[in-house]
Amino acid sequence: MSGRVALVTGGGRGIGAAVARRLAREGVAVAVIDRDVRDAPGGLAIEADVSRPDEVSEAVDRAAGWGGGLHFAYNNAGVTGVRAGLADYPDDVFWRVQHVNVGGVLACMRAELRHMLAAGGGSIVNAASGAALAGVPFSGAYAASKHAIAGLTKTAAVEYAARGVRVNAVAPGLVRTDLVRGLDQETFVAAHPAGRAAEPEEVAEAVWWLLSAESFVTGVVLPVDGGLLARVPGLS
Ligand SMILES: NC(=O)c1ccc[n+]([C@@H]2O[C@H](COP(=O)([O-])OP(=O)(O)OC[C@H]3O[C@@H](n4cnc5c(N)ncnc54)[C@H](O)[C@@H]3O)[C@@H](O)[C@H]2O)c1
Secondary structure (H helix, E strand, O other): OOOOEEEEEOOOOHHHHHHHHHHHHOOOEEEEEEOOOOOOOOOEEEEOOOOOHHHHHHHHHHHHHHHOOOOEEEEOOOOOOOOEOHHHOOHHHHHHHHHHHHHHHHHHHHHHHHHHHHHOOEEEEEEOOHHHOOOOOOEHHHHHHHHHHHHHHHHHHHHHHHHOEEEEEEEEOOEOOHHHOOOOHHHHHHOOOOOOOEOHHHHHHHHHHHHHOOOOOOOOEEEEOOOHHHOOOOOO
């Protein structure tokens, strides 16, 4: 994998940092884009806000210039919003979540595709969630944004499959990171047949395979959730 270049957004901590470490372990040169790059692991760290398309475009060009191309991208930066029912959901928070999660993935893919299409191929993985495949009570903004990411992923996959770019997404269940510290862990863990939350490294393994394997897989939203979405409701 030496000579390959990857970009990871939100790679300053959590799942993104685990993916950056996984890629680096394989000899891939990794550029991390984050609004807070203090803890970015190795490689090139670029401070940028993914909800700002101008910053994203500049940051992606910088990463590709630094590495001499762009082969892999993991669009992972995301936020959750507040916990509230839809009848009471605050508009400003709703649209902020869409700007970061949906606008961010769109801006990133647009900039990444420019480089990948010019080079004849590449592989993109987006961070969806179990909330891309089912409703999550009191997380309407988050679920709407993740369903939109699934739609963008599938659309990009069919638009660019014939030009050598594969586009997939991962849909993790609960993963032990700062993002979910405020949740009622017990309730969420109990919904997972595996009986526990995932470690960031377990999601990184799936992202690594989707990014790098010379496979025919494109347009999938892959659950990485210890069986969460496979369970027949009510059966233990
Ligand atoms: N942790 C989970 O249980 C879980 C489950 C399913 C999906 N996900 C998704 O995985 C992704 C990563 O989650 P995590 O748990 O590692 O989160 P995290 O909060 O630990 O890390 C997110 C990173 O993204 C960065 N970031 C946030 N907004 C940004 C912006 N506007 N511009 C640039 N960087 C920004 C943060 O600075 C942080 O470094 C998110 O998209 C999240 O929705 C997480």
